[in-house]
Amino acid sequence: MKISIKLGLWFSLCILLIEIISMTFLHRNLVHSRVHQELDSLLAKGNGHRAVLEIKSDPHTLSHIGLMGSQSDSQVVVTNTKGDIVISSGKITSSIEHILNIPIPVSNLPKTGKIIQDDWKKKQFIATLTPFYQKGQMSGYIYMFKNTDEVQKLINQLNKHLFVASVSILIFVLITVFFLSKALTKPLIIMKEATKKLSKGDFSVSLPKPSNDELGELSFSIQTLANDLNYIKQARNEFLASISHELRTPLTYINGYANIARRINLEEKDRLQYLNIIQEEAQRVSILLKELFDLAKLDQNTFSITKEKVNLDQFTKSIYERVFPAFSNKGIKLERSCPDNIMIDIDPIRFEQVLINLLDNSLKYSKVSTTTFIGILEENEKVQITVKDQGAGIPKDDLPHIFDRLYRVDKSRSRATGGFGLGLAIVKQLVEAHGGEITVESQVGEGTSFTIILQR
Ligand SMILES: Nc1ncnc2c1ncn2[C@@H]1O[C@H](COP(=O)(O)OP(=O)(O)OP(=O)(O)O)[C@@H](O)[C@H]1O
Ligand SMILES: [Mg+2]
Known part of the structure; x- marks a missing residue:
């Protein structure tokens, strides 16, 4: 698999994971705070009615409360201590009746009321219960109800928003990752091509100007290596050319003088002179070979130094x-x-x-x-x-x-x-x-x- 694809996949996977976790967290928190806001406002309304009823609880006040409730988005039901309904701002549906029939936990019912139904997902209403007192005696209960339809609608809307946000972030991230991984791996691919060329013996590599990071250092090293190899290749060629030249000159002399020395009608004195030249040249060749051999040994570090x-x-x-x-x-x-x-x-x-x-x-x-x-x-x-x-x-x-x-x-x-x-x-x-x-x-x-x- 290509490194850019691999890198892109890993990036996308990580970002997807981070997105799922953060969106879930955000969703839970938003829903939780939204529902609590509703419940708190319901409780506050219950407490408002309680304050009024504790001052005055005559039928006129009660009907006023019923009227107020019918005009708002929540329903109020007032009962006496036995549980009989005194007034209701709306119709008593079966689910409201079901809540009204739940036994009241009198002993741990705070004065400021309590949430008695908060399951907004499954139930039709969320509800709070607030007791009210007169002359120090408990004289009844205020039930506040709110239809969960609205909360659900709100949360559905929230879900939609979050979904759109998640998808757009994901698309944006995928596009960014695609270009980013391409940009990140481009220098690597160029270097791979360069080393491939080097391994085939083509040292004419020219890498773009290195950036100021680890990739840049690597690119710089490869370029230096290529230059060095190129230099060594040239030096070796020149060296071989020089050696062949060095060998050719004395061998030409040897060949030439050997031909002359073979002539039959040559004076002995001249023949000796030519043979001497041949010997001198042969010695030159052998000195050259010995020195080259010494250098080769020095290069390989097989030259032992006995100090x-x-x-x-x-x-x-x-x-x-x-x-x-x-x-x-x-x-x-x-x-x-x-x-x-x-x-x-x-x-x-x-x-x-x-x-x-x-x-x-x-x-x-x-x-x-x-x-x-x-x-x-x-x-x-x-x-x-x-x-x-x-x-x-x-x-x-x-x-x-x-x-x-x-x-x-x-x-x-x-x-x-x-x-x-x-x-x-x-x-x-x-x-x-x-x-x-x-x-x-x-x-x-x-x-x-x-x-x-x-x-x-
Ligand atoms: N003392 C010196 N004075 C002037 N030129 C020098 C001196 N030593 C070296 N050189 C120059 O440097 C070159 C290289 O020297 P090097 O000793 O490597 O080679 P060489 O003397 O020509 O041959 P070789 O030593 O292999 O017989 C010489 O050819 C010569 O031109
Ligand atoms: Mg010398």
Whole structure:
């Protein structure tokens, strides 16, 4: 069943229930107060006659009372203490006679009278009984009757009104519920369609501007998810395109040089040169594949980090000694500064990879007579490792992307500086796997500085 129908049915059911309960309550109260009004007025009339009769009860007064009664909508019957009718303002019908014959409860009959018949539904009359006294002696009873026809007519009219009101409220409510449930479920239906599209791999979802409530939050989340999936899809496509490009270039070289090297009348010296190129290119491919494999493992968190206590001074010194020859070969000064006795929990093999990658970049992108500096600082339980060079620098626009896979500032992959653009992506993953963070600052022409911050 559709959610709008379900919602509509539940709403209608609840409102119907509330309406039935409130209308029944209202009906009962109105009828009750109406009937009591009639009975009270009857009692008041009886008491009026009593007051007159207690002053004077001669035949003239009695006939006057009879006359008054015959002119009003109620009937008055006065009896003496034995129950004999003294005067009646109307005909004594059998139902009036029946009431007159009911034994009078003298002992608990209040002076102000009593209701003796209030069954307006079944009986033809409602009635009250008021005693009247003369010189302290009870001298008779005043019966007041009122035909229930009128009350019934009144109540029938009331019923009709209530029925019309109930039906109109119900129709109004049903129409409101119909539109309300449609309006409420519309965003849900739109979101359902959107997620259906997402599940089919179509990420071009655009949901209307979210409202400021839970549905709005859900819609916003779905939109964000769609955007993220779309971004990932694009990034994956670009990544695959870059990889195939990276693989195609060395393979083209290998294929080309292999063809030349196969020529029979080639000099041995040339053949060796071509074979060397083939080997270099094959190595490039295998390095690329190894780095990609490392990244894939880092992504899946299958890369195990085995931390141990490492003395940073000794650790950086050994790295310094390893890379120093390459730097001095290129005429670049390499400096290092590290306080003694900084102990830190890191995976030495993985962290060495981090520093070697950063130093490799400094070496690749710096010119002769510049200086590269490795600096370590300790501050409030944090250790800061900086690799700073005076190299080419990175343009502002490229800075946010340099940690992306296969991203290189110099898009032409020259043999001289021909990296894959994977080094920094690996560095970032490794630093984050250690719970640290890496930032970069750079000025074109002045140099670049990478800063790693690790918690101790
Ligand atoms: N110290 C630096 N000075 C100038 N540019 C840098 C520096 N470090 C990184 N870059 C720029 O950032 C890009 C990405 O660096 P990354 O280390 O990821 O790739 P790569 O060095 O080109 O290749 P790989 O490290 O995979 O061999 C580089 O191509 C280079 O343009
Ligand atoms: Mg690199």
